Amino acid sequence: MNIILLGPQGSGKGTQAELLVEKFGFNHFEAGKILRSIANSDNPNAVAVKQALDSGGLVPDELVRTIAWDFISKQDKSKGFIFDGYPRSVDQYEHLKDMLAKIGQKIDHVINLEIPESETIRRLSARRTYVSGKLVQRDDDKPEAIQRRLAIYRSQTHPVFERAVSEGVGIEIDGLRTIAVINQDILSRLRLQ
Numbered sequence: 001m002n003i004i005l006l007g008p009q010g011s012g013k014g015t016q017a018e019l020l021v022e023k024f025g026f027n028h029f030e031a032g033k034i035l036r037s038i039a040n041s042d043n044p045n046a047v048a049v050k051q052a053l054d055s056g057g058l059v060p061d062e063l064v065r066t067i068a069w070d071f072i073s074k075q076d077k078s079k080g081f082i083f084d085g086y087p088r089s090v091d092q093y094e095h096l097k098d099m100l101a102k103i104g105q106k107i108d109h110v111i112n113l114e115i116p117e118s119e120t121i122r123r124l125s126a127r128r129t130y131v132s133g134k135l136v137q138r139d140d141d142k143p144e145a146i147q148r149r150l151a152i153y154r155s156q157t158h159p160v161f162e163r164a165v166s167e168g169v170g171i172e173i174d175g176l177r178t179i180a181v182i183n184q185d186i187l188s189r190l191r192l193q
Helices: 013-024 031-039 046-055 061-073 090-102 117-126 143-166 179-190
Strands: 002-006 027-030 081-084 109-114 129-131 134-136 170-174
Touching: 002 013, 002 090, 002 143, 013 027, 013 081, 013 109, 013 179, 027 031, 027 061, 031 046, 031 061, 031 081, 046 143, 061 090, 090 143, 109 143, 109 179, 117 143, 143 170, 170 179
Parallel strands: 002 081, 002 109, 027 081, 109 170
Antiparallel strands: 129 134
């Protein structure tokens, strides 16, 4: 089974992905984590990735496709995939479908964790992460970047969910509930109890 988790930043995609991976052993393509790792490395694409992430923008499609294919091609395909934070545009969605078709698979479900923009802003403004032993706010969690990211989500990423709904694979989940209730709803809707 191959699942895409969508939703605005701070909706709980990563948390739900981790719960599904822990329970079922899916391969987890965590786009944000992979891209942040590249941005902080000596990878030739580090500067471009860092600039896009810090500004709240999207990393160029061609680069993300290359990273995604590299990940997909190295995994045990029988475990299925959870795509968390990818795809972020309809073009990326179509390319992901093509990549999966190359290995004889398809996208089975696209789950959209829906939360209001005010909740996204509240959650991200409060989010902190440890860097070199210090608690800091990521540049992409600052108010200006949050607004840019939300605008990109509305214009580029949410249409992925709309396409998935039109293809019969889209599932909308209320992301304002507790982690456990959301997870139970996802399991029920996927018939994975």
